[in-house]
Structure formats: structure tokens, C-alpha cells
Amino acid sequence: MSGPRLESGDEPTTGSHGILPPAGVETDPRDTAGEAPERRRRMVDLAPLKASPAFARLWIGTAISGIGAQMTIVAVGLQIFDMTGSTMMVALVGGIALVPMIVAGLWGGMLADAFDRRALLIASSLTGWTAVLGLVALSAWDAALIADGERALVWPFYVLTTINTVAATISGATRSAVTPRILPSHLISRAAALNGISFGTMLTVGPAAAGVLVATVGLPITFAIDAVLFTAGFLGIIGLPKLPPLGAVSKPGLESLREGWRFLKHAPNIRMSFLVDIIAMTLGRPFALLPAVGALAIGGGPVTVGVLTAAAAIGTLLASLFSGPVAHVHRHGIAISRAITVYGCFVALVGAVILAMTLGAGGEVGPDWSQVSWPALIVAGVGMAGMGASDEISAIFRSTMMLTATPDDMRGRTQGLFQVVVAGGPRLGDLYAGAVASLVALWAPPLFGGLLIVVLIAVVTRSQRSFLAYDARRPTP
Template sequence: MDDSPEAAAPQKRRRGLGALLVDLSPLRQSPAFARLWIGSSVSQIGAQITIVAVGLHIYELTQSTLAVSLLALWALGPMILAGFVGGALADAFDRRRVALITAVVGWASIGALTLIAFLGVEAIWPYYALAAVNAASATIKGATQGAILPRLLSPQLLPAAAALSGITMGLAVTVGPAVAGVLVATVGFAWTYLLDVLLFTAAFFGIFTLPSIRPEGARRAAGLSSVVESLRFLRRAPNVRATFVWDLIAMIFGTPRVVYPAAGALVLGGGPVTVGILTASFAVGALLSGLFSGPLGTVRRQGRAVTLAVAAFGVCTALFGTVLLGTGAAEGVASPQTPIVPAIVLAGIALAGAGAADNVSAVFRTTILQAAAPDDVRGRMQGLFYVVVAGGPRVGDLLAGAVATLIALWAPPLLGGLVIAGVMLVLLRTARGFQRYDAHRPAP
């Protein structure tokens, strides 16, 4: 942990309205964290710009939705591999150096993407390959930075730091796609990618100014045995393991985004505009919950908080499915030209609630993972976290698509949300060890 006076300063109790707002103490008490957070905040907006721009670019080159969807498939394998490899690297070498090298690789991949766009390359495989390299480098960098944060902040500030990270992602997901759409339409793909190249340089500001951060305790070579050892640790770490399992349950059964296009075209109306509203609603909910996350830092039973937050996520997801069911039954078939505004508003509110609950769950899951995992295995646990984040939603997309095809559009969110809420209520009574997890005495 940072031994600077700022990091060691005691946390002041906040009162009144200030206690409801996001706690900025991590930014004040650890200048290193503040620089890292600012750099990540700026660079993640650029990352979201590129994600959207690449999809639009592939579609313009191919006129194929399938070709666009293959972008995620191309990136999935490298991201999963990078999660395991990156975690092992973070537990074997200076974490500052690992983060810096992978940042350079990611920046170079975006630079190459910009170059081929300016050259007018129309073959799609270079875009797939560079997007995969960028996704893999971002995974390693993210896992490494996740292992760095507990060395910069005291344990009581980790929830606030996680909330600040949630705000960063909420802003990036809200602002990035909008900026990408405007830039692609006005200045073209190459200049849009170039903006990400410029924004990405902010990440170097945060990483380069970090001190050397070597893993504490026994270190192993970054090989297969290191990965196997981390899985053995997970078997005897029920609280850390629960954070992954609870998240997988939420993502596998509560990922209804594949029904958004059909919902906009056939049920709610409004077409692409409605799809944009539904997508943005989830991000806005997450952002608002981050802005009003002040009370989260006072919660001691963080395992119970995770369970309740995931249950709330399931309820909100089920409410979204209920809106689809009720609208479809009452109105029949809508069209993109005739949006059903009240239903769209209700669906947006339900998804905003789901986004808020998901962010609260993420704050506590991240805090437990960072505080409870020993430093010598923390990088590998962060890498596994990225594997779960990469794989879970893809499985959820597949399940939601299958259920929607077999039953109806309302079925994936309604049935999946009820499953999530039901499972969480059972775990609330049966997983007593995780429910008793105490933030003041973190144990893996």
C-alpha cells in the first residue's frame, strides 16, 4: 500500500446530502490513484468510440450484421486467454511495467487501425485482428490495474474507488457511442479512430507516474502452473469464488440485450431510436447509482449486499420483460414508425433500475475481490474476473436468443429475471458464510 501521508490519512465521516454523493476521498488521499483514474476515465471514452466505430465500419464494408457480430467472436478467445495470461504476468512481474507494456500494445493497435482506415483498406480481416489485439491488451491492462489499486488505497476506500470506476464506465458507455455516431457521420472512420489514439494517451499519464509495484509474498513464474495454482486457491476461497458465481448467474440469465432490436421493431416501436434508448437506460442507471454511491462505503456485510443487489437486478430485468409481455398483448404488433411512448418509458425505467443494481453489485464484488484476495494471487483473480466478464454475457446472449426464438421476446428478460431473483433468495438463506462476510475482517 502507498505509504504516503495522503494514503494514510484517516477518512472523515460525511454528513447530510454529501453523504449520499459519491465519495471522492480516494482521489484526495492517493494522488497516484487520482492520476490513474483520470487517465482511465479519458481513455475509456476513446475505447467506447472505437468499439462502436469498428462495428459501423465493418457493416459499411460488408453490409452484413453477421460480419459485425463476428467482431465479438474474434475478440472473445483472445480476451479469455489474456485474462489468464495477464493475471499470471501481474503476479510475476512489476505491475506498473506490465500495465505500461500492454498499454503501448493497445495504443499501437488503435494506431494501426487508424492507418489502414486512412489508406482505405477494405479487407475486413485486419480490422478483426486489430480489434482482437486491442481487446486482449485491454484485458491484461485492466486485470493488472485491478491488482494495483489495493496497493494505492486503504481497504476502507476500496468501495469508493469501485464506485468511481463505475462512474467512469457509465460515462464512457453513455458518451462514447454518441460521439462515435456523430464523428463517423461527419468526418469518417479514420478521423474517429484518430480521436481514440489521442484520448488513449491519457492512460499513459496514470500508469507512467505510478511507483514500481511488485507482487508481495511468494512469486511464481508466469506459466501454466501459476494458473493452476490460482484455480486451487479459488477452491479454498469461498467468498472470492462467490463473487464470480453470483455474477455468472446474473449475466447468464439476465442479458436481454439481443431482444432490443426486435423489441424496437415489433413490440415497442421506434426502431433504432428505441434500441438506443434501451441501451442508454441501463448505462444511465449505472451512472446515477455511482453518483449517489456515498452510503455504500459504510456497508459491512458486503456479501449480503451483493446478493440483494443481484436479486434487485433480477426483479428489474423481469419488469422489463413484463413491459414487453403487456405491450405485446395489448397492442399487437407495433412498427418503427409508431413508437408506444409509455411502454418505452416504462422499459427504460426498468432497465435503468437493472443498471443501477448491477453497478451496486459490481462495487461490492470488486471490493471483496481486491480486499480478500492475497496480493500474491490478486493479479490472477483479477484476470479470472475478466474471463468471467468476457464469457458470461456471451453465454447470456446465446441463451436469450434461444429462449426468444422458442417462446417470445418477453421470455428471456421475464423468465431470466425471475430465475435470478429466486436463486438469490435461496442463496440468501443457504450461503450463510458469504452473507456474513465482514468488510472490516476480509477473508477469502
């Protein structure tokens, strides 16, 4: 339910990232049937970094460049809100990119099955970098126009952000397919835990840095720092070996898409994992509201935006750091449904805080950091952190279910569709949040959305018993 990243591995049992399993979820002391139990560890395993220098370089580079990418995501929202004063215009950043991103995810998955994955990563990364350089120029132009009482046009920001999103979607699908080629299979789940840490670090440091930088040095320099940090990610990609397709190549095109669709028609558990994520991300995404929350509800302006966004990432990071016990959870369908239910409760908590502040419970607030309501910020931060942690637990089990139950010749295409879900769901969520906030109130999207998540997850998972009965020791799509 978060942004694109390596999510799982090829093993028949989970060994990825998370925190203690939800109460009542069946666990087993064995990693595989008939084997002696491994020592239960609570902390993440660093073995993949030692086993593969190529993976280590890619992991470090992705983490550093990802910090810049998250800075840009926050900065774009702040830029457009500053130019328009409209939450709906901020939400359109994701909405406009949705259809191109879906096409990119589907096509990128086919490309990852058909071409050298290193070359594809280089091409898509350079495309994204070019788009960020364009944002630097546009933001600097807007800053120059302000002195003359004018503003730049908004639509070029949408165009460049869409290009960046398309490039990131293709890179995400390809990167997920790279890891099994540079690591032995028994380390892939542990690599997923490490990627959870890097993703949490991106989401913790990037948004917080964006909030501080925008408030101190301005938007153009914030975008420029992302362009500089990109270098680390590119060096990690350049350090990969050539990764041409193995075996028969499925030529990208309509027939390749039909093959993937035929597979999904007979994969109810994988389809359900997509559906529950779409529900959670469509109804439980308050991030597009944060510029208005920082200005009008909680106060604190851009710094509050950075703090709340980073709080969600801290939850993700903590879930990844304490990843050991998740390896012994095998009833993945139950774990997913309970994690998303908890996620919905935390989303509703954030909405309740905004409602309370809207009713005047926190006194006078404003867009300056000195005008923030500290009690509201703390409670909302707890809600965002809980969202990040429960989201990460769900992502562990959904992605592990998908990759372990999917045959190798379908992995690229299912990864492409997975990127569409994990990236497209949040964009639908941004549109939902912007529309409901405009029609009802700022507090309505998270409060109503969180409660709807709880209800819908209970209904849809009980309609398909095979999903709740899913056992990772006998993976079936």
C-alpha cells in the same frame, strides 16, 4: 458485472460506491469495531484525487479514454449489424473473443504479480490502440466498397475486436492491482467509488455519443475518435511511477495457476461471488439485441441503441455518486443476492417492453429516429437504468468481498480471474441472447432470462449459508 475497472480496496469494511442499501440488509454505525462512528456521507469522497496525483491522472485518463472504448463497443455492433443484418453475428463479437479473453485474464493476473505493472499497462494499452486503428481502416474500406455495391469481409472485425478485448482484459487486471500501490489503504474504498463514477461516465457518454456519431458522421469517424481519445488514457499510465513486484515473485506458469486454483478450492465465498455474477451476466444481457430493437421493436435506429445503453450507465453513475451509505453495510452476501434479484426484475421489464412492441402495442416503428415509440423507449430506459444501478451495487460488494478476503500474494491472480468473470460473463450473455432471439423471438432472452435470474439466485445462495452469513468485519474467503 460490468466492464473491467477498479472494483474495491483492502479495508476490512466496505467504503465503495452504491446507493442506499437494500431493505433488510444489516448495517452498523461503526466502520471498524471499537472506533467512533464516522459522519455518514451520501456523496462520493474526493480525497483520493487530492492525496495522489498519480491516481488522479490515471483516473482522469481512464475516464476519457474509456468513453472512446465504449463508443467502439457500440460501433462494432452497429457495423456488423449493418453488414449482415443478423443479431447472431453481432453476438458473435463477444463469443469469438471469449476463450482468448479467458486466457488473457488468467495470464494477465500472473503477469501483474511478476512484472512491473506500469510497463505491463503501457504494452497492453498500445496493443489495444493498434487494434482500434485497424478498425478505423477496415470501416473506411467498407464505406468505400459500398459505393461499388460491395461490402468488406466481416471476419477481420472479429479479429481486431478480439485483440482489443485481450488487451483490455490484461489492462483491467493490472490496473486493479496498481491502486493499492499509489494510495494509502484507508482511501482505496473511496477510490473504488470514484472509479464507479468514471465507469458510469464512460457508459453514459460513450454509447450515446456513438449512436449520434454513427447516425451523423458515420462509422469510420466514430472509430477514429476512439483512437484520439486513447491519448488521455496513455498519458495517465505514463504518469505512474515504476511498480515492480514487492517481495517474492511467483513466476507465470502452470504452477502459479495451480496455486491460485488451490486457493479457490478453499474459498467458497469468493467462488459464490463469481457464480452469481456469471448467472446474472449470462441470462441478463440484452445489449447484443439493441441494434435489432432499435430497428424493429422500439424504433429509432442507432440513436435508440445509444440511449438505452447510456440509460444503463446512468444507473451505474447514480449508484456511484450516492455512495456514502454503502460503507455501513457489512452483510455483503445478503446485499449481493438482493441486488442481483432486483437486477433480474429489471431485465425482465426490458423483455416485457420488447414483447409488447412486438405484439404491436406501440404502432408503427422504424429505424429512423422520427419513427421511435417514445413510451416504449422511456419504460425500456427505466429498466436499463435499474439494471445499471443494481449491477453496480452487486459489483461493490462482490469485489470488496474478494479483495478483503484474499491474501496479498494471491491478489494478482484472483484479479485476473475476476476480469475473466466480469468480461466473460457478458460475452456468454451475448451468445445466449443471440441464440435465443434467433430461435424464439427478440423479446425472449431478456424476459425469460430475467425471471431465471431471480429463481437461480434464490436457489444457489441458499445452498451455501456461509455466503449469506458473510460479514465484512470478519472477512473469510
